[in-house]
Amino acid sequence: MIVAEQVSDVRRAVRDARHEGLSLGCVPTMGALHAGHMSLIDAARRECRHVAVTIFVNPTQFGPNEDFAKYPRTLETDLALCREAGVDLVFLPAVETLYPRLFATFVEVERLSQILEGACRPGHFRGVATIVLKLLNLLQPDLAYFGRKDFQQQLLVRKMCRDLDVPVEIRTCPTIREPDGLALSSRNRFLSPVDRQKALALSQALRMAERSLKEGQRDVVAVAAAMRRHLESTPEVTVDYATVANPETLEELTAPLAEMVALVAARVGSTRLIVNIPIQLESNS
Amino acid sequence: MIVAEQVSDVRRAVRDARHEGLSLGCVPTMGALHAGHMSLIDAARRECRHVAVTIFVNPTQFGPNEDFAKYPRTLETDLALCREAGVDLVFLPAVETLYPRLFATFVEVERLSQILEGACRPGHFRGVATIVLKLLNLLQPDLAYFGRKDFQQQLLVRKMCRDLDVPVEIRTCPTIREPDGLALSSRNRFLSPVDRQKALALSQALRMAERSLKEGQRDVVAVAAAMRRHLESTPEVTVDYATVANPETLEELTAPLAEMVALVAARVGSTRLIVNIPIQLESNS
Numbered sequence: 001m002i003v004a005e006q007v008s009d010v011r012r013a014v015r016d017a018r019h020e021g022l023s024l025g026c027v028p029t030m031g032a033l034h035a036g037h038m039s040l041i042d043a044a045r046r047e048c049r050h051v052a053v054t055i056f057v058n059p060t061q062f063g064p065n066e067d068f069a070k071y072p073r074t075l076e077t078d079l080a081l082c083r084e085a086g087v088d089l090v091f092l093p094a095v096e097t098l099y100p101r102l103f104a105t106f107v108e109v110e111r112l113s114q115i116l117e118g119a120c121r122p123g124h125f126r127g128v129a130t131i132v133l134k135l136l137n138l139l140q141p142d143l144a145y146f147g148r149k150d151f152q153q154q155l156l157v158r159k160m161c162r163d164l165d166v167p168v169e170i171r172t173c174p175t176i177r178e179p180d181g182l183a184l185s186s187r188n189r190f191l192s193p194v195d196r197q198k199a200l201a202l203s204q205a206l207r208m209a210e211r212s213l214k215e216g217q218r219d220v221v222a223v224a225a226a227m228r229r230h231l232e233s234t235p236e237v238t239v240d241y242a243t244v245a246n247p248e249t250l251e252e253l254t255a256p257l258a259e260m261v262a263l264v265a266a267r268v269g270s271t272r273l274i275v276n277i278p279i280q281l282e283s284n285s
Numbered sequence: 286m287i288v289a290e291q292v293s294d295v296r297r298a299v300r301d302a303r304h305e306g307l308s309l310g311c312v313p314t315m316g317a318l319h320a321g322h323m324s325l326i327d328a329a330r331r332e333c334r335h336v337a338v339t340i341f342v343n344p345t346q347f348g349p350n351e352d353f354a355k356y357p358r359t360l361e362t363d364l365a366l367c368r369e370a371g372v373d374l375v376f377l378p379a380v381e382t383l384y385p386r387l388f389a390t391f392v393e394v395e396r397l398s399q400i401l402e403g404a405c406r407p408g409h410f411r412g413v414a415t416i417v418l419k420l421l422n423l424l425q426p427d428l429a430y431f432g433r434k435d436f437q438q439q440l441l442v443r444k445m446c447r448d449l450d451v452p453v454e455i456r457t458c459p460t461i462r463e464p465d466g467l468a469l470s471s472r473n474r475f476l477s478p479v480d481r482q483k484a485l486a487l488s489q490a491l492r493m494a495e496r497s498l499k500e501g502q503r504d505v506v507a508v509a510a511a512m513r514r515h516l517e518s519t520p521e522v523t524v525d526y527a528t529v530a531n532p533e534t535l536e537e538l539t540a541p542l543a544e545m546v547a548l549v550a551a552r553v554g555s556t557r558l559i560v561n562i563p564i565q566l567e568s569n570s
Contacts, residue, residue, distance in 0.1 A: 007450070104396055105414075105448035110389040129390070137450040163390035165292065165422040
């Protein structure tokens with residue numbers, strides 16, 4: 001496994017892999033790897049002959065009052081996990097490597113970057129789009145893997161790649177959950193045992209919405225309101241949004257579609273969590 | 286010569302060329318080809334085994350009151366010139382091909398896109414950066430060729446490619462001029478014979494600045510003011526800017542540097558022209 005910190009080393013590794021005619025897969029991460037990330041790496045391994053993982057806590061996607069400084073960093077464990085999973089290349093750049101002095105170019109995906117997570121975290125998706133494009137340009141993968149847990153992020157990355165004609169295929173892999181339903185997230189490690197229990201309200205809210213819609217509830221606004229009520233009834237849970245949306249556009253729905261996504265963002269104590277669930281109705285009657 | 290209108294045809298042509306191990310050169314143009322463009326194509330031919338020319342009048346770089354509709358379109362002549370010059374691939378997309386419904390992603394190069402041309406044409410460089418990145422992603426060239434005549438544009442493209450790690454090398458080729466000094470531009474064909482004569486004031490102003498600085502004038506603000514006075518003394522010439530700047534940052538200078546660029550933008554009758562000249566001092570004493 002090559003561990004590269006410099007752009008020139010990555011470029012060389014990519015050129016060598018391309019030269020051997022290998023298919024290239026890329027899994028961009030911010031480290032603090034958990035089973036969710038590992039499922040992306042496994043998916044990449046199955047489809048690609050050469051798998052690159054990037055580990056970079058990207059400052060431009062954090063707001064000034066967000067948790068960039070305290071975002072979990074577990075580099076040694078991450079590298080061991082990558083090695084064990086058969087990763088070929090880990091790209092581990094310094095902040096100054098990707099954002100040198102006078103860096104000034106940003107990618108904006110209009111509308112999609114303004115709503116839901118974008119409304120709660122101004123500038124977040126500009127940072128995401130910019131770093132993902134940079135990493136795709138550096139690693140030039142045939143396939144790139146993102147988790148469905150960050151639903152809006154994978155939609156934004158798909159939209160950016162389509163709009164800018166980036167020659168890559170985006171794969172979205174299922175959310176990985178704990179046995180009790182908690183969606184895996186690097187930020188879960190900040191939850192105290194008590195908060196960990198309260199955090200279950202998020203997945204419960206999603207399941208309630210799914211059940212209600214599958215049972216024929218057609219008032220989608222009421223379903224979203226019920227999710228919010230469930231969350232707000234849990235002490236120390238503060239809701240950012242709770243909604244049922246079109247999974248292509250993230251427009252909030254008032255009437256059901258055959259395919260929907262329920263999305264929730266809430267603070268549990270001081271830890272902000274986001275989760276979602278796809279909802280398919282058998283028929284849209 | 287392949288003439289491709291569809292993205293899929295371009296992707297196939299690029300893949301085939303790459304497969305044969307050819308070095309790829311790309312010359313993005315808005316058509317209405319003249320000897321300036323042909324010099325870019327010749328430069329590409331000298332360095333690359335496969336040369337692609339794109340012909341696309343890009344709507345996103347024109348303001349609402351600008352000349353998108355009346356920008357010259359001379360497709361048959363352009364194709365004949367490309368064929369004669371040994372171009373391998375011409376990409377000729379429709380507007381809807383590159384900007385489908387719901388297109389929403391744009392590239393912003395901060396600061397550089399706000400000054401000089403950017404100040405005169407709000408949104409212009411956002412459109413330029415976005416279309417150039419799209420074309421580079423579609424054509425995946427090793428080298429891309431731009432004219433020095435559009436000095437700020439080539440600087441912006443370089444900055445964007447560096448910031449976003451686009452795997453391409455940018456070449457900037459010299460301005461081509463008529464024997465009397467007029468810099469070639471597709472918009473020159475809009476000049477009446479009388480305006481054509483008045484347009485010489487632009488290259489004269491640049492030469493004056495060059496001479497003055499080479500003769501030791503150290504008051505760069507006075508040099509810029511003299512350029513402006515010369516232009517304003519010509520009837521029906523309206524100055525947008527006349528300045529001497531740092532050729533890396535386009536910051537306006539007050540004291541000379543070893544390397545400078547003098548830039549002028551002016552309307553001659555109803556035709557807006559931009560020109561520039563590099564100025565090197567033997568020593569910076």
